[in-house]
Amino acid sequence: MSKAPSNGRPSVSWLQVAVALLGALAVGVVLVPVGFLIARAVIQADIGAALSSPFVLKSIQLSLITSSVAVVVLIVIGTPAAFALARWSFPGRGLVDAIIDLPIVLPPVVGGLALLVALGRRGPLGEPLTAVGINVAFTTVAVVVAQIFVALPFYMRAAKAGFTSVDQRLEAISSTLGARPWRTFTRVTVPLALPSIVGGVVMAWARAMGEFGATIMFAGNVSGRTQTMPLAILEAMEADVDASIAIAVVLIAVSFAVLISFRVVARLGARSG
Amino acid sequence: MIVLAFEAAIGDFELAPKLEVPSGITVLFGPSGSGKTLTLEAVAGLLRPDSGQILAGDTPFFDSSMNLHVPPYERRIGYLVQEHALFPHLTVGDNVAYGVPDLPRDARKERTRQLLGSLGIGELVDRRPVEISGGQAQRVALARALAREPEVLLLDEPFAALDAATAGTLRRELRRLTQELNLTVLLVTHDLNEACQVGDRIAVMDSGRVLQVDAREEVARRPHSARVAALLGYSNVLRGKITNVNKGGQVQTSIGLLSVSELLELEGTQVDLAIRADRIVLGRGSSFFEDRSNVFEVKLVEESDLGVSRILHVRVCGTDTSRMGHVEIQMADDRYKQLDVNGRRDWYMHIPSEAIHVMAL
Numbered sequence: 109m110s111k112a113p114s115n116g117r118p119s120v121s122w123l124q125v126a127v128a129l130l131g132a133l134a135v136g137v138v139l140v141p142v143g144f145l146i147a148r149a150v151i152q153a154d155i156g157a158a159l160s161s162p163f164v165l166k167s168i169q170l171s172l173i174t175s176s177v178a179v180v181v182l183i184v185i186g187t188p189a190a191f192a193l194a195r196w197s198f199p200g201r202g203l204v205d206a207i208i209d210l211p212i213v214l215p216p217v218v219g220g221l222a223l224l225v226a227l228g229r230r231g232p233l234g235e236p237l238t239a240v241g242i243n244v245a246f247t248t249v250a251v252v253v254a255q256i257f258v259a260l261p262f263y264m265r266a267a268k269a270g271f272t273s274v275d276q277r278l279e280a281i282s283s284t285l286g287a288r289p290w291r292t293f294t295r296v297t298v299p300l301a302l303p304s305i306v307g308g309v310v311m312a313w314a315r316a317m318g319e320f321g322a323t324i325m326f327a328g329n330v331s332g333r334t335q336t337m338p339l340a341i342l343e344a345m346e347a348d349v350d351a352s353i354a355i356a357v358v359l360i361a362v363s364f365a366v367l368i369s370f371r372v373v374a375r376l377g378a379r380s381g
Numbered sequence: 382m383i384v385l386a387f388e389a390a391i392g393d394f395e396l397a398p399k400l401e402v403p404s405g406i407t408v409l410f411g412p413s414g415s416g417k418t419l420t421l422e423a424v425a426g427l428l429r430p431d432s433g434q435i436l437a438g439d440t441p442f443f444d445s446s447m448n449l450h451v452p453p454y455e456r457r458i459g460y461l462v463q464e465h466a467l468f469p470h471l472t473v474g475d476n477v478a479y480g481v482p483d484l485p486r487d488a489r490k491e492r493t494r495q496l497l498g499s500l501g502i503g504e505l506v507d508r509r510p511v512e513i514s515g516g517q518a519q520r521v522a523l524a525r526a527l528a529r530e531p532e533v534l535l536l537d538e539p540f541a542a543l544d545a546a547t548a549g550t551l552r553r554e555l556r557r558l559t560q561e562l563n564l565t566v567l568l569v570t571h572d573l574n575e576a577c578q579v580g581d582r583i584a585v586m587d588s589g590r591v592l593q594v595d596a597r598e599e600v601a602r603r604p605h606s607a608r609v610a611a612l613l614g615y616s617n618v619l620r621g622k623i624t625n626v627n628k629g630g631q632v633q634t635s636i637g638l639l640s641v642s643e644l645l646e647l648e649g650t651q652v653d654l655a656i657r658a659d660r661i662v663l664g665r666g667s668s669f670f671e672d673r674s675n676v677f678e679v680k681l682v683e684e685s686d687l688g689v690s691r692i693l694h695v696r697v698c699g700t701d702t703s704r705m706g707h708v709e710i711q712m713a714d715d716r717y718k719q720l721d722v723n724g725r726r727d728w729y730m731h732i733p734s735e736a737i738h739v740m741a742l
Contacts, residue, residue, distance in 0.1 A: 281468075282479070283426075283453040284454070286480050291482075
């Protein structure tokens with residue numbers, strides 16, 4: 109055992125110093141590049157000009173619309189499944205759980221390629237769809253599908269955790285108070301799972317906003333139709349670095365706002381829970 | 382009136398209670414794991430038995446022969462659990478009004494106000510569950526259960542998480558409300574004191590079965606079996622054989638021959654005797670006792686101090702040193718001081734014949 113401090117001053121151990129240094133390094137890995145990017149944007153790039161160019165505006169608009177649609181679809185298709193995973197036991201539940209996590213470990217480019225193989229014009233699903241006049245690949249719909257693909261685990265994880273955390277005795281009490289299952293679900297289960305669900309929505313939305321690899325594979329990079337902000341950053345790099353920096357800063361601002369709102373929601377949830 | 386007789390297998394556990402619950406408070410008393418809570422859940426509709434029947438008045442809640450299982454939300458019951466009972470995201474008022482969404486807004490407010498008022502917590506209506514104490518929360522939960530005007534209240538260890546004073550107050554209020562509203566209450570507890578304080582009737586449960594149901598005094602004084610006697614806190618249960626029937630009847634036990642006040646009939650029959658520890662009298666000599674029957678010379682082997690009373694373990698002289706010859710005596714602390722028991726080993730004990738209850742095997 110080490111000697112106890114005897115002089116009353118708070119002693120700083122080598123371990124604490126090491127932890128502080130490594131921690132600073134970890135924070136620095138994130139903060140330093142982002143800081144320089146923002147600094148350069150402020151000093152050199154003309155953000156005002158960039159934001160008024162139709163090329164940039166279109167990408168911002170497309171990103172906001174597609175990611176919002178993707179999240180709404182996720183809520184509709186993901187919530188019942190998250191509930192089932194949290195509450196029901198059925199054969200293959202572990203497998204379903206693992207499949208849902210797949211997009212986290214899969215490189216997005218591979219996800220995009222998979223979508224293209226399945227839904228492309230010659231694909232097993234794409235061909236019949238094309239026959240009835242529906243093209244998915246290289247359209248705005250493809251952007252949304254790619255975003256749903258990559259953001260799904262983020263929403264499902266959070267919603268499932270939310271439903272798992274709800275005390276089932278409260279649901280039992282609700283039913284003894286005359287509430288039918290749907291009323292119990294909407295008045296007890298969902299409100300109590302809501303902080304987690306909202307957190308999942310925010311994370312999924314942020315992931316959809318930042319989506320790049322699957323989108324460029326499956327939807328292409330067409331301004332106004334499939335060119336979201338991350339794709340616009342890439343294209344702008346070829347002609348005008350300042351424009352791409354300007355878009356990047358807007359993307360950072362949006363992501364940061366999302367992160368802050370996530371923290372606020374989580375804190376409010378903790379307070380009322 | 383609830384009538385239940387059902388069977389349910391939960392893993393290895395076999396639940397098979399039979400019970401009639403008239404109006405008033407019936408306590409379902411038993412050790413942990415005896416199936417009390419599961420029985421209550423079956424009445425509430427949260428557990429579906431495998432077979433049998435559960436009736437509430439004339440309404441069947443469950444009947445396996447008709448393949449009938451009324452879901453909990455269609456049973457008119459109030460159900461209360463030990464803790465975490467309130468909806469944390471709703472105010473106290475909204476918790477109480479939760480079960481009556483179909484009432485017009487004004488009527489709902491009025492009922493909430495009146496119920497909270499009658500339980501002495503009217504001022505809490507706008508508070509959140511996290512902001513009130515455990516005792517207040519149980520009052521709110523009770524008000525919420527009563528808001529639907531149920532005829533049947535099911536209470537699962539409702540006071541177990543509360544301090545003794547609060548629990549005592551709430552027990553009295555429960556008795557008052559039960560009378561005022563003519564409720565049928567089934568209350569689960571493993572606490573013998575609570576069972577005796579609050580119950581009009583006590584149903585003793587063990588290993589998934591109801592062993593005995595009777596009025597509280599009857600169960601306390603006349604347990605049907607050695608197991609019930611042990612559960613009800615009789616520390617002395619002796620096995621014996623009936624003898625001397627022609628001379629009024631006595632029982633030959635491990636500590637010797639005992640005279641009893643209850644009628645004995647069949648010579649040679651084996652019986653169990655339950656003797657209350659607090660009814661046994663200790664004295665310095667055999668001449669100390671007016672009644673010379675059931676007097677034994679004993680040695681004090683162990684004593685413990687419970688504060689207001691003392692527990693003394695004595696061994697009857699002439700018996701071997703095994704537990705068979707041991708008897709537990711409980712006496713008030715002032716009696717203990719009066720006798721100056723402290724350290725003295727040699728005593729005589731008298732077991733009044735009325736203190737002995739005879740049970741068939």
